[in-house]
Amino acid sequence: MAKTTVTRQQAAVRTVERPLYTKLKPGQKPELLAPGGSLEKLKFAVHYGADAVYIGGQKYGLRSNADNFTFDEMREAVEFANRYGAKVFVAANIYAHNEDIAGIEDYLRNLQDIGIAAIIVADPAIIETCKRAAPKLEIHLSTQQSTVNWQAVQFWKEEGVHRVVLARETTFEEIAEIKRHVDIEIETFIHGAMCSSYSGRCVLSNHFTDRDSNRGGCCQSCRWKYDLFEGGGDEFEPIPGEVEVNAHRTMRLGEGMGGVPLFPGEDPFMMSAKDLCMIEHIPEMIRSGVESFKIEGRMKSIHYVATVVNAYRQAIDAYFADPDGYELKEEWLQEIYKAANRPLNTGFFFGPPGHKDHIFGPGDKRIDYDFAGLVVDYDEASGVTTVEQRNHFKPGQEVEFFGPGGTLFKQKIGELTDEEGHPLDAARHPLQRVRFKVDRPVKPMDMMRKRTGKKA
């Protein structure tokens, strides 16, 4: 991952050394907040070390394509999280239209009754309803409000908001300025996909597909390809016929469209941002005084959630165990890469992102690892694990186990049997339970991955 210059990083850290408000007591770790795209994903997030998980309900949230929780599922989620001492937040972060107003009160009351700890909310209509009808719910102001300055944070604090999730467009310096002025919990993103626009300030999907981006219909039009032309007025001649617009194709423009393509033969224009990853900057994140570190990814896989939460959990724990001696372990970074489907960068933390922080070619990189199995049991006496199949694997294949607390090892699969002991030539069926010997102890909910592609 490209590093920003050392001088800039040092400068950013230096400005953090003024007195800052923080709700964290000395030695208290910031909250690691993970995405719960489904009940199963929530369980993995909590098990792998998240202090809190945010989920979506069936209404009022962005991400209408996620497996959003029914109230029953929310109850189960809260019960599960409570066992670990973790909290559950519900994202009710749309900008509501008139037709959405009527059901808000009942919905929020339900969340309160279920034991949800907080709602993540942008629209004042929902904020005000929450204060009135469900006062036990904490109000966390969503990044959709694009809060970037300390006076805005001050305003929301006076409104009774418990926590502000800052816009991703804030630098470490700006965060420090906010924390110097306002005594309120601050949450920042630490990992995952980023809107390239100010959150909430994009209606590309509305224009391209009639799907309302601020109510969950975002179709990620910022990641499509565009061609850049010059000449929007009548002083340019209409372009006849086909014109070469970029390295990949020519195009026939609509009638009456004038102008010249600016970079024929080159990469198309894109608005796609690389994903955020701050694992190499844990000390700066912790010294900022920010109370909650948020991982984005309700639409991402169980493999991503478990891998990423696991890596950040270990890094944060290692820092608190020995702040002065803290060093980033290379394997945490490698783990992150195994779950990353886009190139990574540090967003705005050290200053405005440059061209290297954006994706111009084919952006998605193939993840080289697949989630292949879930550990459901381990017998110490025999050293045999029972694994639930999540992808095809077979004897002789090299796999990798990982789990909370630093479990990480590779091995080749030896003899494979079903639960009755009958030999199998492969684990073919989803959720099929199989057994084989493991080189090291594993625990239920540890995960097994296999390499894909050439080495599958």
Next chain:
Amino acid sequence: MNEQAERGAAGETGGRAKPELLIGAGSMDEIAAYIDAGADAVSFGEQRFGMRLPGDIPEDRIGDAIRLAHAKGAKAYVVCNGILHNEVLPALPGYLQTVAEAGADAVVFGDPAVLIAMRQTGVKLPLHWNAEMTSTNYVTANYWISKGATRVFLARELNLDEVIEIKRHVRAEVQVQVHGMTNIYHSKRTLLTNYWQHQGRALDGERLDAGRKLYLVEEERREEKYPVYEDANGTHVMSADDICMLESLHELMEVGIDSFRIEGLLKKVEYNVAVLRSYRQAIDAYAADPDGYSFDESWLEPIRRLQDPGRELSFGFFYKEQVY
């Protein structure tokens, strides 16, 4: 003052008084030309605090601009609708004081920092709430009214039914954009600069601002061109079509919408003058005889003549249904 009282009554009587015709101006010349063409109000400001202005009126000239508008019988609104970063906060109270002393009729805001700054200065000025695409329902509109807003500028992505319903429930003035392009994407990132640098091209002397007339064409949508430009506030992508509600203006006047905003961005002064004249005719005709009003196709002609052939005149989202 009389006009103000008339417009104030509009909300209660259901639309017999004239709505205000409002346009953004980028220079003293534009202020004069637009008011002469029929604008009842002009908005202006500078990039530090305002976004997507057709030009900057610097702080040391803003008093003159306000006085010019007033001398010509129009209102002057100062635009501070930016997403404000920490670095501009120290200058904000002084700026608000300056425009208040010069007699500005309102300040347009989106960021709550403006409310804090107003409180700091002790200045009392009417506030117009404009949070762009996030100004979407009447409960939220009333919330900002309870915080001091005297007018709400609705999102451009609402349909007519939603606009009407908001007007019915809102305790202050309602403003709607009736003509011109809309902002569909706003980033803090310098995406054009990044693109140039990605290609390894030098940026010296390269214009990436609104005057360069750059536009984007999407792979699957070859008939549409989306203007794009960069400025101190980041990168802005604008709609491919221009809203034109002239034909349906009576529907908005019937329900008493208080202000019609013309978006003049990226258009020549000549075009905006033609637009103002046409909308002026429609507004005056309706006010003179609402029951006998009928739309005159000839009002559209001057606009059509000057309309960029690559940009469609549309009804925007007024008659659309969106899914989510």
